Each structure stands twice: as structure tokens, then as C-alpha cells.
Amino acid sequence: MADISVTLEEGGQVSLSSPATIGEALSALVSGKQRKNTIAVRANGKAVDLDAVLNADAVIAPILKDSDEGLEILRHSTAHIMAQAVRELFGRDVKIAIGPAIENGFYYDFLRETPFSPDDFEQIEKRMAEIADQALPFSHRHISRTEAIEMFRTQGEKYKVELLEEMEDETVSIYQQGEFVDLCRGPHIPNTSLVKEFKLLRVAGAYWRGDENRDVLQRIYGTAFFDRKELKKYLNDLEEAKKRDHRRLGKELRLFTVNDQIGAGLILWQPKGAQLRRLIEDYWKDEHYRHGYELLYTPHIARHDLWKTSGHLDFYSENMYASMEIDEVKYQLKPMNCPFHIGVYKSDKRSYREFPIRWAELGTVYRYERAGALHGLLRVRGFTQDDAHIFCREDQLEEEIFNILDLNLLILKTFGFSDYDIYLSTRPEKSVGSDDIWEKATMALKQALEKKGLGFEIDPGEGVFYGPKIDIKIKDQLGRSWQCSTIQVDFNLPDRFDMTYTGADNRDHQPIMIHRALMGSLERFVGVLIEHYAGAFPIWFAPIQARVLNITDDQAAYCEKVYNRLRKAGIRVEKDVRNEKLNYKIREAQMDKIPYMLIVGEKEKAGGTVTVRMRDGKNLPPMGIDEFADKVIEESRQGRGI
RNA sequence: GCUCACGUAGCUCAGGUGGUAGAGCGCAUCCUUGGUAAGGAUGAGGUCACCGGUUCAAAUCCGGUCGUGAGCUCCA
Numbered sequence: 001m002a003d004i005s006v007t008l009e010e011g012g013q014v015s016l017s018s019p020a021t022i023g024e025a026l027s028a029l030v031s032g033k034q035r036k037n038t039i040a041v042r043a044n045g046k047a048v049d050l051d052a053v054l055n056a057d058a059v060i061a062p063i064l065k066d067s068d069e070g071l072e073i074l075r076h077s078t079a080h081i082m083a084q085a086v087r088e089l090f091g092r093d094v095k096i097a098i099g100p101a102i103e104n105g106f107y108y109d110f111l112r113e114t115p116f117s118p119d120d121f122e123q124i125e126k127r128m129a130e131i132a133d134q135a136l137p138f139s140h141r142h143i144s145r146t147e148a149i150e151m152f153r154t155q156g157e158k159y160k161v162e163l164l165e166e167m168e169d170e171t172v173s174i175y176q177q178g179e180f181v182d183l184c185r186g187p188h189i190p191n192t193s194l195v196k197e198f199k200l201l202r203v204a205g206a207y208w209r210g211d212e213n214r215d216v217l218q219r220i221y222g223t224a225f226f227d228r229k230e231l232k233k234y235l236n237d238l239e240e241a242k243k244r245d246h247r248r249l250g251k252e253l254r255l256f257t258v259n260d261q262i263g264a265g266l267i268l269w270q271p272k273g274a275q276l277r278r279l280i281e282d283y284w285k286d287e288h289y290r291h292g293y294e295l296l297y298t299p300h301i302a303r304h305d306l307w308k309t310s311g312h313l314d315f316y317s318e319n320m321y322a323s324m325e326i327d328e329v330k331y332q333l334k335p336m337n338c339p340f341h342i343g344v345y346k347s348d349k350r351s352y353r354e355f356p357i358r359w360a361e362l363g364t365v366y367r368y369e370r371a372g373a374l375h376g377l378l379r380v381r382g383f384t385q386d387d388a389h390i391f392c393r394e395d396q397l398e399e400e401i402f403n404i405l406d407l408n409l410l411i412l413k414t415f416g417f418s419d420y421d422i423y424l425s426t427r428p429e430k431s432v433g434s435d436d437i438w439e440k441a442t443m444a445l446k447q448a449l450e451k452k453g454l455g456f457e458i459d460p461g462e463g464v465f466y467g468p469k470i471d472i473k474i475k476d477q478l479g480r481s482w483q484c485s486t487i488q489v490d491f492n493l494p495d496r497f498d499m500t501y502t503g504a505d506n507r508d509h510q511p512i513m514i515h516r517a518l519m520g521s522l523e524r525f526v527g528v529l530i531e532h533y534a535g536a537f538p539i540w541f542a543p544i545q546a547r548v549l550n551i552t553d554d555q556a557a558y559c560e561k562v563y564n565r566l567r568k569a570g571i572r573v574e575k576d577v578r579n580e581k582l583n584y585k586i587r588e589a590q591m592d593k594i595p596y597m598l599i600v601g602e603k604e605k606a607g608g609t610v611t612v613r614m615r616d617g618k619n620l621p622p623m624g625i626d627e628f629a630d631k632v633i634e635e636s637r638q639g640r641g642i
Numbered sequence: 643g644c645u646c647a648c649g650u651a652g653c654u655c656a657g658g659u660g661g662u663a664g665a666g667c668g669c670a671u672c673c674u675u676g677g678u679a680a681g682g683a684u685g686a687g688g689u690c691a692c693c694g695g696u697u698c699a700a701a702u703c704c705g706g707u708c709g710u711g712a713g714c715u716c717c718a
Contacts, residue, residue: 115646204713205645212715216645219713247711251653260691260709319717365718370643371709373716385718471718483718520718552675579675587679601677613678 004054009042009061016054023050023190025060038062039194040073040187047073049140049187065226075101077138077188078128078195078224079108084180085127086110086220089120096182097159097208097217104234105223109206111159116218121200124220128198135193136177140186148172148183155181159208197231198224201238241478246530247376253535253592255526255543256377265374265381267523275543275572277522281362283541284386284411284519286642291407293358293388298340300364304330309496310339311432315465319367337363338490338515341389342497345511350501355511356396360388362522377527378482384522390514391499397512401448401487405470408485408518412474414641415525416532419475422454425462432466433492441489442468466492467515476532484520484528489513536593536615540639545632547574547594548610549585551601558605562598562625569629573598586613598628 004018006025014028022041030038040063041048047063063069079099086094090112099108110116116124143151145164152160160183164172175184177192189195199222206219225231242248250256255273258266269277285295304323307313312320316335323330334340341359350357364384373379390400412420424445427438445468449456456470463469472485490513493499500508519525529537539545546566550559556577563575574594576585582599589597598610603622610628612620623631 202712203646206714207644210714212644216714218646221713258709264709367718370716372643372645372714374710379717383718486718517718524718549678551677554675581674581676581681582678583676584680585678590679597678599678603677611677617678619678 005057006054007057007059009059019053019055021050022048022052022054022060025054025058026050026062029060030062034062034064037065039065039070039189042069047187049138050190051137052140052187071225072101073187074189074194074226075106075224077192078198078222079106080138080175080177080180080182080184080188081128081131081192081195082106082124082200082220082222083108083110083182084131084178085124087180089123089127092156095157095159098163099182105201105221107206107219107221109208109217109219111208111215111217116203116220121203121220125198125200128195131178132192132195134178135191137191138175138177138186138188140188141174141176142171143174145170145172148174151181152183194226195224197226197228198222199231199235237478241480241531244478244531244534245376246378246527249530249535250377250527253530255530263381264371265369265379267377267380267382272543273526276537276541277526279541279543280519280522280526283414283640283642284362285360287407287411287414288360288388290642291358291403292356293360296341296344296359296361298337298344298361298363299334300366301331301333302339304332306339307332310342310493311465311496312336312339315430315432319369321366321368333366334363335365335367337361337365337385337387338389338493338513339497341387342493342499342513345391345499346497350391350511352393352501352503352509355501356390356392356400358388358390360386363387377523377530380521380523383524385517386519386522386525387515387517390516391494391501391511392514393503393509394512397444397489397514398448398451400514401444401489402452404487404514404516405448405452405454408472408487408516410641411518412472412485414639415529416538417474417476421473421475421481422449422456423459423462423471423473424449424456425459425464425469425471427468428461428463428465430465431463432496437491438468441491444489445470445487464488464515466490474528476528477534478531480531482524482528484525485518486516486520488515490515534593536595538639539595539632540636542593542595543572544574544592544594545572545636546596546598546628547576547589547592548598548600549576549582549589551582551599553577553579554602555600555605559600562600562610565625566629569626569633571629571632590615596628596632 003015005013005015007013008029012029014025016025022043026038026041027035040050042061042063043058083096083099093112095111097109099106145167149161149164152164163183172183173185175182175186175188201221201223203218203220205216208214208217223234253272254270255276256270257268259268312335320335321333323332344359362384364382366382369379369381392400426442449470467488467490469486469488471483473481473483475481494510494513499511501511503509548559548562550556559575559577563573566573586597593615595615597613599613600610604610607622609622609624611622612628
């Protein structure tokens with residue numbers, strides 16, 4: 001038997017006689033807690049099971065329970081155990097499809113006539129626990145592909161057969177625990193006993209291979225952890241997310257509503273929500289003005305032919321509504337604002353001296369969304385983009401992208417978002433323009449990100465039809481990401497619309513166009529803000545900043561006086577003079593998440609003051625009415641940053 | 643759009659196997675005038691999403707439409 005040498009990545013080496021398993025090598029190299037917490041190993045860069053056999057020298061690194069990779073392996077194994085439980089409970093009527101680990105959990109897709117019910121979940125979970133108790137090893141084998149096809153075919157597992165038939169390898173990898181066999185690359189945990197803390201969460205339909213023309217499968221989602229506390233925390237977070245759901249808070253706080261008669265995906269902003277939105281818009285306009293933008297207003301419809309020129313009809317029509325006829329001319333509801341800004345551009349002969357031209361508009365657009373995609377404020381059919389178009393020369397492009405990124409990150413930060421992921425999306429299949437133009441535009445974005453030192457990932461084929469884009473996904477308080485900002489470089493529309501400017505050489509040149517939206521859409525952004533702040537908005541854009549509460553009717557007139565004075569001072573204030581107890585009024589103001597409650601009783605009335613109770617329950621000492629107004633104004637100014 | 647589930651007062655929800663509806667909150671009126679998260683009483687609110695069918699009779703069964711939710715797909 002030849003000796004093989006196994007090196008531990010973090011230091012240490014051992015010689016073993018071949019063949020030896022990873023587990024044996026590991027035991028020789030590490031001990032105690034680390035050995036116990038190792039559930040798989042990365043050997044020469046490849047993740048493998050502990051009982052994998054080593055035939056040659058290897059460099060290994062343990063995969064520990066508390067690593068992301070470890071958790072992923074656990075969840076993947078849990079998916080197998082769930083499939084085993086389902087198989088044992090429901091037999092061969094169920095066909096198994098695929099069952100990967102996903103972010104925060106796992107799923108497994110099944111074909112079954114009757115839908116899984118929540119009652120089934122209990123049964124499945126119980127069976128899973130039994131399987132875990134049996135501590136069944138996950139045994140790994142390689143068999144020939146034809147053998148595997150034969151085996152799954154006799155079991156009637158058509159999806160597995162399909163997957164195998166598309167593979168090209170001679171041999172394939174399968175895993176078995178108990179009687180349950182699955183086609184799987186692995187790795188897995190050593191045995192089922194490690195699966196203690198798991199929970200099945202929901203079931204939903206999913207197409208086989210994501211193709212809506214193929215079988216609809218039932219996807220059972222679940223999650224698993226090594227540690228009970230972490231499972232609890234996760235389930236807690238789910239509860240917390242439910243409490244923060246913007247649809248629920250939007251209703252409770254009277255921010256927005258939708259109405260069957262008006263239509264799905266069309267938002268009605270109630271007074272409080274409209275106030276919130278106005279504050280956001282005002283801030284946005286001010287900040288844009290400071291950053292060298294001018295504002296535009298453009299209409300909601302335009303002649304059909306415009307969209308032919310722009311390319312929308314060829315490349316974006318599935319998102320557009322049917323045209324309408326006005327005096328025998330076809331018109332089209334706008335899905336984007338860009339052609340209108342181009343129209344403004346073309347209203348004059350442009351000179352290079354005007355550049356860069358920065359035009360912004362809170363432009364309301366309408367896009368067709370499939371009924372099933374609609375979701376509260378986050379996915380709607382009519383929405384207002386905080387759109388802008390920058391027209392510039394090629395030599396100004398980089399600086400303009402820098403400027404946009406700076407403004408973008410500033411605005412996000414002001415709203416409390418300083419954690420984000422950045423993506424660079426490249427040319428999609430359906431698109432206009434030549435390859436070298438796309439290449440140029442993509443490089444411009446890429447270099448700008450690199451020079452700014454902003455890390456990013458490439459999202460291949462996810463650009464817009466007229467150009468590549470940078471997307472910024474912000475992370476909220478619960479760590480969830482939301483796509484809002486987008487920056488797109490476009491050499492194509494200027495060409496299609498035959499846009500020109502006169503250069504220093506007195507000749508015509510074509511400008512470059514940058515499209516960008518920072519908040520994305522007001523609807524989505526407000527939805528994200530609601531969830532991020534759980535409805536308790538910072539003072540500077542809280543729709544209501546203060547509510548005056550009198551203790552008895554004797555202070556009703558004083559209450560009124562405080563209210564009027566604050567309102568005149570520009571404070572967004574309400575009064576509650578109802579014949580109710582103070583406790584009751586406080587409770588209600590608290591549930592309305594109002595930042596400041598101003599309590600006025602005999603003392604305050606006599607002294608001309610207010611007692612301030614903050615949203616966190618703490619009290620400030622009594623202060624004068626104007627003093628309070630100044631305090632709120634100053635805090636708002638600071639929050640807004642202008 | 644597809645799969646599954648759901649659609650009862652402003653809101654949150656009850657209403658085995660068909661006999662034209664209930665609660666809590668909110669709202670109105672009255673009593674109470676009470677200092678930091680719900681005082682009490684009385685009362686007004688519903689063509690049970692909409693359309694059609696089965697039935698002597700439908701909120702309840704069946705079909706369709708619209709809407710909502712979880713996903714698939716898609717994206718600001």
C-alpha cells in the first residue's frame with residue numbers, strides 16, 4: 001500500500017497508507033471540538049464527505065458546522081430526509097424532482113395528485129425526526145449512468161431519469177440513506193442524526209425546471225440549523241418580518257390602499273402616505289437641484305410611433321399596455337420616461353457647452369405585470385420613477401457616472417441605507433445596437449465602479465434592451481435586499497432618435513445618454529422604508545411628527561392653541577381632544593408610531609408648556625411650545641442633511 | 643399567466659352536514675374629567691366580492707369573473 005500525504009490547509013501534515021478516508025485523515029490532523037464540528041471537508045478545493053476515500057495526496061480544509069457552507073450541507077441533507085419521509089409516508093404516488101439548499105433553507109419538489117396540507121407537514125416532520133433518530137448514514141456511491149437510469153426508471157422516477165439522460169458523464173453520483181436513493185452530487189452530513197433543528201414552512205407550486213409549459217410540482221420549503229437557538233431566531237425573524245409587512249402597516253397606519261374597483265397593482269395614497277411621499281419628493285428635488293439637475297414634467301401617453309423609434313415596441317412590448325386611438329392616431333401609455341426627455345432635448349439645437357445636461361423627473365409610468373407578480377407597493381402596474389437622464393460627451397461619461405454614484409449613495413444613506421450589493425448587468429438577448437457599443441458602455445460602468453472602489457458582481461444578460469446597467473440592492477434592517485437604484489449607459493437611443501449636438505469643431509456629434517433612478521420607484525421605495533423602519537419613520541419624514549394630547553376637557557382650548565402654534569411653525573402635528581383617558585390616547589398614538597406625544601394638563605396649561613413623551617416611552621422635561629418646534633425643526637434638518 | 647388556498651360590517655375574524663348572519667376593535671350618543679399603552683352603557687353599520695346554475699330554500703353546493711395570499715415566472 002502506497003503512502004499518501006494529507007496536508008491540513010491551516011497547518012499540519014500526515015502520512016497515511018492508501019486508501020484512507022477523509023475522516024481518518026482528519027482525525028489524525030485535528031482533534032477535540034474542531035473534529036467534532038467538522039461535517040465535511042474541502043479536499044483539493046472540492047467539497048467532499050467525511051467517508052470519501054483518498055487515493056492521492058491532498059490538501060484538506062474542514063467544513064465546520066458554524067460556516068455558511070456547513071449550514072448549506074445540513075440543509076441539503078435535510079431536503080433528502082424530507083424526501084425520504086415523504087416517500088415513506090406517501091409511497092410511489094409521489095415522484096421526486098429536485099431538492100437543493102437555498103438561502104435560509106431548502107426545498108424539495110414533488111409531483112403528487114393531492115396537494116400537501118399543513119396537516120401533512122406535521123406528519124412529515126414527525127417522520128423526519130424518526131429518520132434522524134435512526135442515525136442513518138448518508139452513503140455515497142458512483143454508478144454508471146446507464147445503471148442509474150435503469151434504477152430510477154424501474155422506480156418510476158421520471159424526473160431523475162430526465163436529468164440523467166441529459167448528463168454526459170459516464171458515472172454519476174448517488175446518495176442513499178435507509179431505503180431512499182437520490183441522484184446527488186453531495187456532499188452530505190455523515191448521518192441523519194445531525195438533523196435535529198428543522199421546520200417545514202410552506203408549500204407552493206413550482207414548475208418542473210422553471211418552465212411554465214411543464215409539470216406543476218409541489219414545492220415544500222423548510223429550513224434547518226445545527227443549533228436550536230438559531231432556528232428559533234430565524235423563526236422569530238420571520239415573525240418580525242410579518243409584523244413589518246408594508247401591506248399590513250400601510251393599512252394600519254393609513255398610508256395607502258388598493259381597491260378592487262380601481263384595479264390590481266394601482267396604488268391609492270391616503271393622506272398620511274401622500275404626506276410621506278411629498279416629504280420624500282421634496283427632499284429628492286432639493287438634493288437634485290443642489291447636484292446640478294433641472295426638473296422636467298412630461299405626459300403619460302405618446303404616439304405609438306414614438307415607441308417604434310425607441311425600440312420599445314420591438315423589445316419591451318410584453319410590458320406595455322395596448323394602444324388607444326385618439327382621432328384615428330394610435331397612442332400609447334408610457335412604460336418609461338426616456339423618449340419624452342429625448343423630446344425635450346430635441347426642442348433645441350444643443351451645444352457641447354451645455355453639457356452635461358441633467359434632467360430629472362418624478363415620472364409616472366405604467367407597465368404590465370402578470371397578475372401573480374403583483375405585491376403591495378413592491379410590484380405594481382403604475383408607479384412613479386425618480387428618473388433622470390444625463391446627456392453628455394464621451395469624455396464626460398466617467399465623471400457623470402461618479403456623480404450619479406455619489407448622489408445615489410448619499411440619498412440612500414440619508415434614508416438610512418448604508419448596506420448594499422452592487423450588480424453590473426450585461427447585454428441581454430433581446431437588445432438593440434452593435435456589440436462594440438455595448439462593450440464601450442459596459443466598460444464605462446465597470447471602470448467607474450472599479451475606480452470608486454465599489455465591489456460588484458456581474459449579472460450576465462440582465463441589462464436593459466438599450467444598454468448595460470448598474471443595479472444597487474439595498475439591505476434593510478432585517479438584512480433583506482431590495483432592488484431600487486439603477487444606472488444605465490445608453491449609446492443606442494441617441495442613435496435611434498438621431499440626437500445631435502454641435503461640438504467645438506462646429507460639427508454635429510451624437511451625445512451619450514445615461515438613464516438612472518435612485519429610489520427606483522416611489523412606490524417600492526416607500527414599501528421598503530415601511531419595512532425597514534417598521535413604520536416608525538425618522539422625524540424628518542414621519543408624516544405626523546407630534547400629536548397633542550389633553551388630559552381633561554379643561555385643557556381642550558390650550559390643546560387647540562398648542563396645535564395651531566405648532567402647525568403655523570411648520571410642524572406636522574395632530575391633536576387628540578377626545579373625551580378619553582390619557583392612557584388610551586397614549587396607546588393609540590403609540591400604535592400610530594408618532595414620534596412625539598405632547599401631553600398637556602393643568603400644569604402645562606398654567607406654564608404655557610408641553611410635556612414630551614417620545615416614541616420609545618421616555619419623557620422629556622416640560623418645554624415651551626416654540627422650544628419644542630425649534631427642536632423638531634432642527635432634528636428634521638439634521639436628518640434630512642440639507 | 644400557471645398551481646394551491648382564500649374573499650363574511652371600516653379593521654381582525656366566528657359562522658359542522660344548505661333554512662336570508664355574529665364577536666372584538668373602530669364609529670356615534672350618553673355617563674365618566676381620569677397624568678404616561680384600552681373606564682362604562684347604549685346604538686348605528688352587512689345585496690355574506692361579483693355573475694350565473696342546482697334547490698322549495700345558498701354566505702354555505704357547482705361553474706365563471708374579479709381580487710388577495712404563498713410560490714413559479716418576471717422586475718423599478
